Amino acid sequence: MGYIIKIAFKNLFRSKLRSFVSIIAIAFGVMIVVFARGIVVGMVDSVFADHIQYNSGHIKIIDQEYQLKERLLSLNYPVDGFNGEDLDVMIEALEGVNNVELVIPRLKFAALVSTEEELVTMSGWGVNPDKELIFTNIGDILLEGRMVQPGRQEVVMGTALLEKINAKVGGKVTILFNTAYGSLKGVTFEVVGRLDTGLKLLNEMVFYLPLDQAQRFLEMDEEVTELLLVLPDRKMVSQVLPEVKELLALEGGGRYLALGYRETSDLIPLMDLSEVIFNFIYIFLVLLSCIVVINTMIMIIRERTREIGMMAALGLEKKEILQLFLIEGGFMGLIGSLLGALGGYLITAYLGREGFDYGQALSGMDTGILLNTMIYPAVSLENTIFAFVLGTIIVVLACVFPARRAIKLEPTEAMREA
Amino acid sequence: MKRFLAFLAIFILLFTSSTFVHALTAEEIINKRDDNEYLETARAEMEMIIRSGRREMSKTMISLTDKQNSLTEFTNPRDRGTKFLKRGDELWMFFPDAEDIVKISGHMLNQGMMGSDFSYQDLMESDKLIDLYEFEIISEEEIDGRPCYVLEGLAREGKEVSYYKRKIWIDKERFVGLKEELYARSGRLLKELNVLQVEEIEGRWYPLRSVMEDKLRKDTSTEVILKAIEFNPLIPEGTFTLENLR
Numbered sequence: 085m086g087y088i089i090k091i092a093f094k095n096l097f098r099s100k101l102r103s104f105v106s107i108i109a110i111a112f113g114v115m116i117v118v119f120a121r122g123i124v125v126g127m128v129d130s131v132f133a134d135h136i137q138y139n140s141g142h143i144k145i146i147d148q149e150y151q152l153k154e155r156l157l158s159l160n161y162p163v164d165g166f167n168g169e170d171l172d173v174m175i176e177a178l179e180g181v182n183n184v185e186l187v188i189p190r191l192k193f194a195a196l197v198s199t200e201e202e203l204v205t206m207s208g209w210g211v212n213p214d215k216e217l218i219f220t221n222i223g224d225i226l227l228e229g230r231m232v233q234p235g236r237q238e239v240v241m242g243t244a245l246l247e248k249i250n251a252k253v254g255g256k257v258t259i260l261f262n263t264a265y266g267s268l269k270g271v272t273f274e275v276v277g278r279l280d281t282g283l284k285l286l287n288e289m290v291f292y293l294p295l296d297q298a299q300r301f302l303e304m305d306e307e308v309t310e311l312l313l314v315l316p317d318r319k320m321v322s323q324v325l326p327e328v329k330e331l332l333a334l335e336g337g338g339r340y341l342a343l344g345y346r347e348t349s350d351l352i353p354l355m356d357l358s359e360v361i362f363n364f365i366y367i368f369l370v371l372l373s374c375i376v377v378i379n380t381m382i383m384i385i386r387e388r389t390r391e392i393g394m395m396a397a398l399g400l401e402k403k404e405i406l407q408l409f410l411i412e413g414g415f416m417g418l419i420g421s422l423l424g425a426l427g428g429y430l431i432t433a434y435l436g437r438e439g440f441d442y443g444q445a446l447s448g449m450d451t452g453i454l455l456n457t458m459i460y461p462a463v464s465l466e467n468t469i470f471a472f473v474l475g476t477i478i479v480v481l482a483c484v485f486p487a488r489r490a491i492k493l494e495p496t497e498a499m500r501e502a
Numbered sequence: 503m504k505r506f507l508a509f510l511a512i513f514i515l516l517f518t519s520s521t522f523v524h525a526l527t528a529e530e531i532i533n534k535r536d537d538n539e540y541l542e543t544a545r546a547e548m549e550m551i552i553r554s555g556r557r558e559m560s561k562t563m564i565s566l567t568d569k570q571n572s573l574t575e576f577t578n579p580r581d582r583g584t585k586f587l588k589r590g591d592e593l594w595m596f597f598p599d600a601e602d603i604v605k606i607s608g609h610m611l612n613q614g615m616m617g618s619d620f621s622y623q624d625l626m627e628s629d630k631l632i633d634l635y636e637f638e639i640i641s642e643e644e645i646d647g648r649p650c651y652v653l654e655g656l657a658r659e660g661k662e663v664s665y666y667k668r669k670i671w672i673d674k675e676r677f678v679g680l681k682e683e684l685y686a687r688s689g690r691l692l693k694e695l696n697v698l699q700v701e702e703i704e705g706r707w708y709p710l711r712s713v714m715e716d717k718l719r720k721d722t723s724t725e726v727i728l729k730a731i732e733f734n735p736l737i738p739e740g741t742f743t744l745e746n747l748r
Contacts, residue, residue, distance in 0.1 A: 160557075196610065203608045258600045265559055266552060266617020267581045270597030270604050301599070303580070 088404055092411035099384070103416060106380045110420025111427065113373030114475035117366045118428025118468055122436065122461035124362050128355045129462055132318065132345075134283055134454045137220040140348040141188060141312025142321050143328055145178070148341050150309065157194040157207060159264040162307040166335040171306045174335075178313060181331060183324050186314040188215045191298045191307070195261040195291070197249040204248050206241075207289050208261065210298025210308070219314055222279070225286070229253045229277035234294045240277035242287035253278050259291075263303045271301055282441065282458030321345060351455065370475055373420075374482035381413055381486035392490050393498025402491040409487035410480055417479025425472040429463065436463045528637035531651050532670075534677040536630055538706045543568045543737055547729040552618045554722045561616060562729075571742035572625070581616065586625070587747045593622055596747045603747050612664070619693065619716040619724040623664045634661045635668065642674075645681055649674045665692060676700065678707040691717050698725075704733055 096103050136142060146154070147161035165171045175187045191210035196203050213231045217223050222231065232238050239257070251257045258272045273293065281287055299305050315324055321344045332340045346352055385392070392405060439460040526534075544567050552559045561581055565574040574586040583598035593606040611622045631637075635655030643652050650671040657663045667689075671681040682695040699711040708731065715723045740746055 160555075198604050198606065198610075203610050256601065258597075258602045258604055260604060262617060263580075265580055266554070266614075267561075267584070268595070268616055269584075270595060270600035270602075272599065272601040 085407075088408050089411055092408050093415060095384075095408075095412050096415050102380050102383070106377045106416045107420040107423065109373040109376035110370075110417055110475055110479055111424035113370045114421045114424025114471050115428040115431070117369055117471040117474065118425055119432050119461065120362065120369075121366065121467050121471065122428075122432035122463060123459060124359065125464070125467060126436070126460050126462040128359060130456045130460070131349075131351050131355050131454070133221075134456055135349045135352065136318060136345050138283065138285065139454055140343065140345040141219075142315040142318055142345055143313040143325055144343045144345070144348055145311040145313070145328070145332065146309070146341055146343070147339060151341060157192050157309070159193060159262075159302060159304065159309070162191075162264075162304060162309055163311055163340065164307040167337065171308065175311065177331060177335065178311065178328070181313075181324065181327050183315050183320055184313050184328075185316060186215060186219060188212065188219055188312040188314065189295060189308040190310050190312065191295060191302070191304065192309045193261055193298070193302060195259050197257060197259055199249055204245075205289075206245065206259070206291055207285075208239075208259070208298060209290055209292050210295040210302075211292055212295050213292075216292070219312075222292075225279050225281040226277050227280040229275075231277055232292055232294050234296050236294060237271070237273050237297055238276045239273040239291045239293045240279060241275065241291035242279045242281065242289075244288040245291065246275065246278060248288070251275050261302070263301065264307075265303055267303075269301060282456040283454065284457065285454060318345065349454075351453070366471070366474060367478065370478045371482065374479055377413060377416060377479055378482050378486055380416075381409065381483055382489070384412075385409070385486055385490045388490075389493060389498050392493055393495045393500075396493075396495035397499065405491050406484075406487050409490055410483050413483030413487070414476065414480045417476045417483075420479070421472045421475030424475060425468045428471060429468045432461045432467075433463045436461045526651075528639045528653050529632060531639070531653060531672055531677070532632050532637055535670075535672050535679060536632070538676075538678050538708060540630060541567050541733070543734050544731060545735045545737075546731045549727045549729055550616075550618055551725040551727070552616075552722070553724070554617070554719075559617070561618075566735075566737055566741060568737060568742070573742055573746075574625075576616075585747055587742060587744070588626060589742055589744075591626065593626060594744060594747055603744060614716065614719075619714040619719070619722055620726075621664070627664070631655065631668075634658060634663050637670075640669075643671065645671055648676075648680065650680055673700075673707070676707040678709060693717060703731060706733075 145163060147163060150158065150161035153161060163171070163174075165174045166177070171189070175189065178184060178187045189212055193208045193210075195206045195208045197206060198204075211232075213233060217231060226240070227243070229240070232240050239259070246252065249257060253275050255275050256272050257275055258270050260268060260270045263269055279286055295308070299307065313324070313328065315321065325342060325344050328342045332338075332342055395405060396402075437460075439458045441458050544565075546565045546567070548563055548565060550561045550563070552561070560578060561576060562578045563574050563576045565572060570590050572586075572588045576582060576584045583596075585596040587594045587596070593611065595604045595606055597604070606622055611626065613621060615622050615625060627634075634657060636658050637653045637655040639651055640654045641652045643650055650673055653670045653672060655668045655670065657666050665684040666687040667685040669683040669685070670679055672679055678697070678700050680697045680700070683691055684693040684695075686692050694715045694717060695712055696715075697709040697712040699709070700707050701710045702708075708728070710728050711725065713723050713725045
């Protein structure tokens with residue numbers, strides 16, 4: 085076996101250009117796989133993260149009726165505790181469930197700002213700022229100023245929204261909204277922070293204010309529109325969800341609904357499907373570059389027909405001849421994949437740091453869709469190794485086809501041929 | 503010949519008298535109604551009861567009106583201090599918690615005023631109906647035992663109105679509106695107003711209690727009750743200014 089490997093390796097250098105071109109072709113294929121996979125995984129990760137952080141938590145608790153009215157941000161179906169008890173008691177009970185790390189209250193409502201030219205529709209989020217800072221990446225995207233503080237009449241909003249309403253950090257803005265009792269109210273807030281993110285929802289639509297202020301102005305003391313449960317890992321949802329549902333059924337009298345993060349997203353099923361589709365696309369990408377290798381192998385076998393006949397006549401078994409060519413192809417696959425994986429890793433790592441913005445392409449997209457317009461391809465060793473192994477295996481498999489032609493030759497015929 | 507003249511005289515008499523009895527034109531009917539209901543200047547205290555599903559809310563307000571302007575201040579605890587100022591075709595609001603006064607414009611004007619079935623736009627209409635719509639008598643009906651003219655008005659060309667078509671039931675004797683249906687251009691019924699009680703105040707018939715239903719919303723209605731009204735009061739100068747709103 086050892087000598088076969090040695091011969092195969094030496095054969096690689098008999099036609100340097102041809103081997104080089106094959107290797108480069110493989111390298112390109114594998115590089116694209118690493119990169120494409122980086123983008124897809126990066127996108128999927130960010131869709132999950134954004135959805136969990138800014139929409140659903142790992143588990144979301146809402147009033148049953150609210151589910152249908154969520155888009156309208158109705159205030160008529162709040163989460164306000166179990167059986168008339170305080171909301172805090174409910175939060176404590178939920179925090180008592182195994183593996184629930186944090187319970188995040190949010191009070192979402194529709195609001196307006198009247199500028200000289202137009203009315204700007206917005207969505208107000210009354211939040212507990214400390215909990216938001218722990219759970220979401222809001223601290224990272226807070227470009228200027230600071231987060232809101234409880235007890236103060238202040239707001240934080242996205243760069244695009246500030247621009248639309250002609251306001252600045254440090255300035256004041258008068259916001260209009262309907263209270264839970266249908267009164268129109270206008271309240272002046274100080275803008276204390278500015279967010280900058282590729283997430284359209286946060287950039288153009290949402291403003292944060294302290295939960296206590298939102299509750300006071302909306303006349304919704306001890307009421308929120310949703311509670312988000314945070315677990316140590318999103319994979320634990322299926323384990324915790326039944327327990328939460330049981331608690332809600334027992335204490336809440338069936339009024340509340342607990343939803344896992346998968347149930348509340350339109351994008352996640354799409355992402356799951358796209359991952360499957362893309363895995364096939366990777367295989368085709370590598371196969372495409374294998375055409376060059378197959379072509380090279382066919383040429384090699386043509387050239388070496390006499391040699392193959394000679395080897396067979398000298399007693400080399402068919403299996404060993406097959407091995408010889410597979411190993412030679414394998415070498416090309418190995419070197420090409422290694423180069424490709426390395427190159428792919430470097431490009432992905434670079435773009436993973438810089439990120440690239442496809443916001444222009446999505447400028448008309450609905451702000452309600454939680455899709456970040458900044459993509460940071462995910463750099464991972466796992467991904468790189470995946471592409472390397474995929475490249476090597478597919479190239480070897482692709483070589484089976486031409487190599488089989490070699491062993492079909494009869495030694496006598498083969499020797500005569502040249 | 504004499505007989506012929508007599509016949510002619512009788513004929514003319516009959517003809518003209520019948521036109522006298524019957525022939526109020528649509529325009530005349532609307533004008534007679536406006537004599538009752540159109541306010542030159544007034545000060546009114548009102549209560550608005552908004553019903554939405556099982557929820558019921560009451561808001562009280564005091565309103566000053568002259569032809570083109572009005573100032574409304576809410577007096578119930580939840581909304582106390584909130585003021586609307588209508589100046590011509592502009593609407594401004596003052597809120598106790600806001601530092602600025604706010605101009606209401608665009609699509610917001612079509613929303614329910616303070617959660618009611620009246621839109622801000624409904625409050626804004628101060629032109630006489632006859633200037634905005636072309637009316638026609640389409641039939642006569644009875645409402646709660648009172649004979650009414652039924653008039654249909656289509657928006658005059660070039661006039662901007664919230665409702666393309668309105669149908670109004672006007673009491674034949676008292677010339678006060680008892681019912682009104684408001685339609686979109688598509689023919690869809692948008693709102694329906696029913697007057698529950700009318701009373702003679704200072705010699706004019708005026709609706710005291712009426713209910714508006716926004717047909718695009720489910721299970722809602724808004725009842726307006728006139729608590730007190732004073733026609734032609736003295737309104738201090740500068741009442742309808744932005745400065746006064748602050």
